[in-house]
Amino acid sequence: MGRIPCCEKESVKKGQWTPEEDHKLSSYIAQHGTRNWRLIPKNAGLQRCGKSCRLRWTNYLRPDLKHGQFSDTEEQIIVRLHSVLGNRWSVIAAQLPGRTDNDVKNHWNTKLKKKLSGMGIDPVTHKPYSHLMAEIATTLAPPQVANLAEATLGCLKDEMLHLLTKKHIDIQFQSPNSHAPPQTSPNSYNITSKHESNDDDDDDDTIEKIKLGLSRAIIHEPHTTNKPCWDANMNGASSANFPGFHYALPSFGHESPWSQSMCTAGDQQPQFHSKLPDNDSEGEKDTRNVSTMFGPDCDLWDLPSNDLINPLV
DNA sequence: AAGTACAACAACCGCGGACCG
DNA sequence: TCGGTCCGCGGTTGTTGTACT
Incomplete structure (x- = not known):
C-alpha cells in the first residue's frame, strides 16, 4: 500500500502565488490559525495543496519574516x-x-x-582544500598522488583562467617531449587560450600576463621551506571577499597551497583564524583561533551560549 | 535591441519521523 | 504494537531578474 497523496493532484494549482491567493491564505490563517494544513486550502477557498499553503506561509507570508539581505x-x-x-x-x-x-x-x-x-575552503568540510588534498594524499600510493595532483592542477588552472579572462579557454598541456603523454609529469606547460575577439589589445595583454603567471606558478615549486607558513595576519585578499568573517588561508610563498600540503601531510595543523562579531557591534570584531572552532574536537566552536537563540539538540 | 548566461529566489517533491486511534 | 495520517525537512527544479556580449 503506497503513500496516499497529500491532495488531489488534478484539481490543485501549482506555480507562483498571486497576491489574491496570498491575501486569502493570510486572512484565513489570521482568523483560524495553522492547524490542519490539509483543510486550510479548502476552507480558505484556495485551489492549492495543503503542503503548498504551508510552504507559502512559512517561507513568505509569515509576518515575522525578514525579507532583506x-x-x-x-x-x-x-x-x-x-x-x-x-x-x-x-x-x-x-x-x-x-x-x-x-x-x-x-x-x-x-x-x-x-x-x-x-577562499580556498571546502564548503562541505570547512577545511582548506590544501588540507583535504593532504589527507587524500596520505591514503594513496605515490603514483596515484602524482596523477591526482596533475588532474587537480588542470582543474584549478581551467577555473582560474576562466574566472580571470571570462573568455573561452582552450588549454593544452604540452610535454617538452612531444611523444610523451601529458600525464607523465611534464616539466613545462604551454597554456594557450582562444579568445572570441581580438579587438582589445590591452585586454589581451592582461590575459597573456595572467597566463604567463599561471604557467610559472604551475611549473615551479621552488625555494621555500617544507613548512607551510600559515598566515596569522587576516588581511589577505581572500578575506576581503567575506567581510566580517575571515578564514586565514595559508601562505606558502610562491607555492600553491595544496602542493605544499601534499609534501607536508600530517606535518602541521593549519592555524587559521576567524574574526567573529561582537554580539551587537558590526564594527568591532574580536579574533579567535578557528582551530578550536572548526577542529574535530571543538565544542561547538566555543560559541558563547548567549550567541544562540535556540538550544541546539 | 536582442540574445545569452548567470544569480537569486520561490516552489515542488519525496522521504522520514511524530502523532494518534 | 501497528497502520494511517500529517507535518517538517532537505534536495531539487523552475521562474524571474539582471548583467553582459
Whole structure:
C-alpha cells in the first residue's frame, strides 16, 4: 500500500502565488490559525495543496519574516553552524530570527558556498582544500598522488583562467617531449587560450600576463621551506571577499597551497583564524583561533551560549 | 535591441519521523 | 504494537531578474 497523496493532484494549482491567493491564505490563517494544513486550502477557498499553503506561509507570508539581505553577522552564524551541523537548515534557521530554512539554504547555495570556495575552503568540510588534498594524499600510493595532483592542477588552472579572462579557454598541456603523454609529469606547460575577439589589445595583454603567471606558478615549486607558513595576519585578499568573517588561508610563498600540503601531510595543523562579531557591534570584531572552532574536537566552536537563540539538540 | 548566461529566489517533491486511534 | 495520517525537512527544479556580449 503506497503513500496516499497529500491532495488531489488534478484539481490543485501549482506555480507562483498571486497576491489574491496570498491575501486569502493570510486572512484565513489570521482568523483560524495553522492547524490542519490539509483543510486550510479548502476552507480558505484556495485551489492549492495543503503542503503548498504551508510552504507559502512559512517561507513568505509569515509576518515575522525578514525579507532583506543577509547581514555579515547572519552569514557568520550560518557558516559557523554549518561547519558543525551540516545541512540542517531548520536548526540553523532557528538561530536566525526572521529567516526560514529555505532562506538559509538558498543563501548558502547561491552565495556562501561560493565565497568559501573562493577562499580556498571546502564548503562541505570547512577545511582548506590544501588540507583535504593532504589527507587524500596520505591514503594513496605515490603514483596515484602524482596523477591526482596533475588532474587537480588542470582543474584549478581551467577555473582560474576562466574566472580571470571570462573568455573561452582552450588549454593544452604540452610535454617538452612531444611523444610523451601529458600525464607523465611534464616539466613545462604551454597554456594557450582562444579568445572570441581580438579587438582589445590591452585586454589581451592582461590575459597573456595572467597566463604567463599561471604557467610559472604551475611549473615551479621552488625555494621555500617544507613548512607551510600559515598566515596569522587576516588581511589577505581572500578575506576581503567575506567581510566580517575571515578564514586565514595559508601562505606558502610562491607555492600553491595544496602542493605544499601534499609534501607536508600530517606535518602541521593549519592555524587559521576567524574574526567573529561582537554580539551587537558590526564594527568591532574580536579574533579567535578557528582551530578550536572548526577542529574535530571543538565544542561547538566555543560559541558563547548567549550567541544562540535556540538550544541546539 | 536582442540574445545569452548567470544569480537569486520561490516552489515542488519525496522521504522520514511524530502523532494518534 | 501497528497502520494511517500529517507535518517538517532537505534536495531539487523552475521562474524571474539582471548583467553582459
